[in-house]
Amino acid sequence: MKELCGRIAVVTGGAHGIGFGLATRFLQEGMKVVVADNDSDGLARAEKELSRSGEVLTVDTDVADPDSVQALADATMDRFGAVHVLCNNAGVGGLQRFETTSLATWNWTLGVNLWGAVHGCHIFLPLLAAQDEAYIVNTASMSGFLTGPYLQPYTVSKAGVVALSEALANEFAKEYPHIGVAVLCPAYTATSIRHDERNAPAGHVPRSLADPATAELREAVDSMIEKEGISADAVADLVVRGMAERKTHIFPHPEWLDRWQERVDKVRAQV
Numbered sequence: 001m002k003e004l005c006g007r008i009a010v011v012t013g014g015a016h017g018i019g020f021g022l023a024t025r026f027l028q029e030g031m032k033v034v035v036a037d038n039d040s041d042g043l044a045r046a047e048k049e050l051s052r053s054g055e056v057l058t059v060d061t062d063v064a065d066p067d068s069v070q071a072l073a074d075a076t077m078d079r080f081g082a083v084h085v086l087c088n089n090a091g092v093g094g095l096q097r098f099e100t101t102s103l104a105t106w107n108w109t110l111g112v113n114l115w116g117a118v119h120g121c122h123i124f125l126p127l128l129a130a131q132d133e134a135y136i137v138n139t140a141s142m143s144g145f146l147t148g149p150y151l152q153p154y155t156v157s158k159a160g161v162v163a164l165s166e167a168l169a170n171e172f173a174k175e176y177p178h179i180g181v182a183v184l185c186p187a188y189t190a191t192s193i194r195h196d197e198r199n200a201p202a203g204h205v206p207r208s209l210a211d212p213a214t215a216e217l218r219e220a221v222d223s224m225i226e227k228e229g230i231s232a233d234a235v236a237d238l239v240v241r242g243m244a245e246r247k248t249h250i251f252p253h254p255e256w257l258d259r260w261q262e263r264v265d266k267v268r269a270q271v
């Protein structure tokens with residue numbers, strides 16, 4: 001997608017982190033931006049900051065709830081009358097042992113990370129299809145390609161987002177050639193993801209209570225994200241470039257692909 005100026009972008013999870021970086025970058029390109037998030041305070045702050053750079057609509061949205069995503073699409077159409085770029089980016093993390101991870105936590109994580117992307121693609125497709133040019137960018141993670149320990153719901157959800165995105169990219173190449181689909185797979189990015197439990201549903205027991213044994217590991221990973229993570233702005237820059245080059249995969253940390261190759265080699269060695 002070459003021409004962004006004047007187009008409309010919807011970014012879920014746009015109140016913080018990578019989503020906020022995407023919204024900022026799209027405004028710099030002259031786009032109008034709809035920021036969707038379930039953190040009302042964060043949304044209010046984002047609106048104040050982002051509206052200095054252009055036209056912004058914020059919509060309180062729970063991506064895990066299809067009715068809420070439909071209301072987001074309706075609000076977008078009421079205000080702007082079109083959608084050209086959809087970023088299904090809202091996500092929650094999660095690092096704890098399998099034995100302490102409740103089914104409520106599984107439902108929450110898959111609901112936001114995987115169903116959120118499915119809801120977005122499903123509900124926005126007719127709106128994107130009506131444009132001359134459009135793009136879907138689904139935020140997965142390197143965890144969609146690599147399967148480390150202590151991250152089961154997250155890894156499963158992100159592998160699902162990779163699969164969804166690749167399947168749609170293949171299908172749309174025939175069915176909707178004017179809609180590009182990319183999966184964004186960052187590794188450590190300096191965002192507020194350590195606060196991902198901020199609006200967790202009641203059934204989810206905070207990890208610090210459910211699994212104190214992995215507290216040190218969580219702290220180490222959070223600290224890596226904060227200290228060694230690349231910036232959300234750098235990730236957003238790669239997304240804009242990726243769309244211009246009609247990429248299907250956007251890897252802000254290409255060096256991690258070596259570990260993916262090791263996984264492929266390990267599997268191959270056994271067949």
Ligand SMILES: NC(=O)c1ccc[n+]([C@@H]2O[C@H](COP(=O)([O-])OP(=O)(O)OC[C@H]3O[C@@H](n4cnc5c(N)ncnc54)[C@H](O)[C@@H]3O)[C@@H](O)[C@H]2O)c1
Nearest residue numbers: 013016017018038039062063090091141188189191192193
């Ligand atoms: N930060 C990293 O190192 C990293 C690495 C790989 C992938 N990612 C992915 O990037 C995406 C953005 O995360 P981030 O790192 O910017 O974290 P973040 O916490 O800063 O931003 C995530 C946003 O999603 C919102 N959100 C959470 N649940 C929601 C829901 N049900 N409905 C709507 N919005 C909801 C949050 O309020 C927040 O604004 C996520 O999908 C995450 O899995 C992050």
